Amino acid sequence: MRLSPRRERILRAVIAAIRPRGHGFDQPIDEDVLDSVTESLRVLPGALRTGLLLGLDFIEYAPPLYARRFRRFSALTPVEGLSMLARWEHRRGLRAGLYRGFRTLIFLSFYQHPSVLASLDISWEERARTLVERRAELLRARSAGESRGG
Numbered sequence: 325m326r327l328s329p330r331r332e333r334i335l336r337a338v339i340a341a342i343r344p345r346g347h348g349f350d351q352p353i354d355e356d357v358l359d360s361v362t363e364s365l366r367v368l369p370g371a372l373r374t375g376l377l378l379g380l381d382f383i384e385y386a387p388p389l390y391a392r393r394f395r396r397f398s399a400l401t402p403v404e405g406l407s408m409l410a411r412w413e414h415r416r417g418l419r420a421g422l423y424r425g426f427r428t429l430i431f432l433s434f435y436q437h438p439s440v441l442a443s444l445d446i447s448w449e450e451r452a453r454t455l456v457e458r459r460a461e462l463l464r465a466r467s468a469g470e471s472r473g474g
Contacts, residue, residue, distance in 0.1 A: 325366035327377075334380045335361065337398040341405030342430045348443045353434070360433035361426075372425075379422040383409075390419075 327335060339357050343349075365373055387393040391408035393400060400408070412419035413427075434440060441447070 325362065327362055327365075330384075331377060331380050332358070332362075333398050334384045337400065337402075337405055338380070338383060338409070338426050339430055340402040341400075341409055342427050343434050344431075345402075349434075349440065351437075351439050351443070353437050353439060356437055357430060357433045360436075361429045364429050364433065376422070376425055379418075379425070382418070383422065 336354065336358060339354055339361065343354070343357060365376060368376070384397045387395055387397055387400060387404075387408060390411070391400070391404060393404060393408075397405060397408070409423050409426075412423040414420070435444075
């Protein structure tokens with residue numbers, strides 16, 4: 325799925341506003357996050373995908389109503405954009421759903437990026453290996469107990 329240039333511009337602004345900053349997270353990975361979110365949108369159920377894409381249009385023209393800024397969302401600074409979107413988190417209905425939906429997609433994409441995982445010292449391969457070894461130990465102990473009639 326390819327986003328229109330207009331929706332891609334809006335999504336870039338949403339990513340810039342929502343993605344984590346500071347504490348080692350200021351990494352130049354916005355393009356990778358954009359690609360990942362776009363790919364995630366592609367595989368969502370049709371109604372959800374359509375709703376989120378239409379939601380981008382809503383977000384673009386929402387600042388005069390919700391941020392008292394007479395600019396489009398894509399023209400706001402990331403701080404202004406986050407300020408507007410974060411207020412939606414505790415609302416009900418469309419605005420809360422849009423914020424939570426995009427925040428979820430952005431966070432999933434951001435926190436699964438290899439450079440972010442490395443900065444957090446997370447290795448899924450090592451974790452998987454540790455869990456497999458632990459499972460094998462438990463199975464050996466269990467089978468040893470059963471072979472002794474226990």
